[in-house]
Amino acid sequence: MNLRPDLQIIADWIPSGARVLDLGSGDGALLKALQDREVTGYGIEIDNGQIAGCIESDINVIHADLDQGLPQFDDQSFDFVILSQTLQAVKRPDFLVNEIIRVGKQAIIGFPNFGHWQCRLQLAFNGIMPISKTLPNEWYNTANIHLCTIKDFEQLCTDKHIHIEQRSIVDHAHRDSLGIKLAPNVFGEIALYQIKKS
């Protein structure tokens, strides 16, 4: 089974035997891929159309809305809390980030970079809200209501005294390039961060 590329990067960051909370777990693909490394934990998913898939994969999943935070979980009760491609779709990303670093000793957060040059060009020269491979919807029907750039996210980390352990900035095919290395906020399409409370 091929894992979504961002999830493959995340999977590589998770040590064997870790206890993981996967927010927006979909059909449980990430936790399933980690099963043979004895990683345990729960998925959280708002779409109960995805829950049968989790059950089939023998993944424990809790149907819940991330906009409510994570009140069901104790402080520092997971080794890793993961949120990939969902931060921009929640009502209060700052509140959710607080919750994530409260519950997880470490967190991994991934999001589409709104600072990518294509987004910048579309807005600057066409005067329209950007549409790209990672952000395919129109402004009026997108689930992505709180888009941010790499710079924005790192500023949020600074403001919240969050320590960035590592990051991976890649293009939509999840490849690295020289351009991304030189100017990540211009050439990076997808950003992944491993963070923790400092």
Place this chain on the structure above:
Amino acid sequence: MPDSIPADSVGLVRPQTLHIDTPITLESGRTLPVYDLVYETYGELNQDASNAILICHALSGDHHVAGYYTMEDKKPGWWDNVIGPGKAIDTNHFFVVCLNNLGGCKGSTGPISINPETKVPYGPDFPIVTVNDWVKSQAILADNLNIEHWAAVIGGSLGGMQAMQWAISLPDRLRHVLIIAAAPKLSAQNIAFNEVARTAIKADPDFHEGFYASHDTVPRKGLGLARMLGHITYLSDEAMHEKFGRELRHGSINYGFDVEFQIESYLRYQSETFAEKFDANTYLLMTKALDYFDPASAFDNNLTKAVAEIKAKCLVLSFTTDWRFAPERSQEIVHALLAANKEVTYAEIEATQGHDAFLLAIPRYHELFSAYMKKVAAEVAVQ
């Protein structure tokens, strides 16, 4: 009535009776010297008895969960839509057991049974039974059927509470537990509704302090009223609106107190038919068992501690418009299981039908139910 038995039905079934003459001591301290447990089974128990499923019934349920007694039956058992060949609880794989709970009125020993000491029906003298007592007696049935471990214990509403109690009390005897539309204990509002139901029964002049049998009568009005009230709490406002709206039986209002709105007609019909087939003393007992259910009470009122010894994997399901046991009540169970680091999956199913939804064939509900039971069946197969 079926013209022919549907292919996915367990077919014609027959209840069986287990007579126990070893006394059972109940939670109240009282003892039943002898008792009967009436039950039905569907499917075949496999050689190592690893494919057995226990279904626990709710307030007014019984052991007739699936199939038909005769070709003249108007309806199959009460949870027929999930039990049968190819259904969620697939009888090609599982051996399904359901019994009428102690204190019931459908064959197991209860208020209408003859008290061996007095040679007359127990009536109101039948001891109060609790969810713990039911689990204990269900375990005795399991012993007699040579079932050491259930592949799963499953129940909705009061049945879900029994399933939960199984996982807490006898953690080594079940591998999975399905707790559907339940709550970890009743709220004051829930108890209040039960008390109104009991008051309605006791206020009926035909109740005779519970000794209505010796007066050769039954408190039909009181029991019917209790059922009416129950029915209102089982349905959502939305479901009632969809089903009845403000529709009138005869097209126009008559400025009187006869049945005019369809909802009135429905409630009266429900109350009359129920009063014919159910025992008032049993109804009183069942509502008390509900009121008393509170597994956390034995663990410093800490539900997380109560579930700490659970070994079963748990599936908890709730329904959006259920206000009798709202999704938040199921979430209390889920939160305790999460805090105790248990294996749990939870889903809140969108349904307009209120508490009754757990009995209905709602596609998303049955999809998850089937997916979960397929997993249980796969585990049985590899054992």
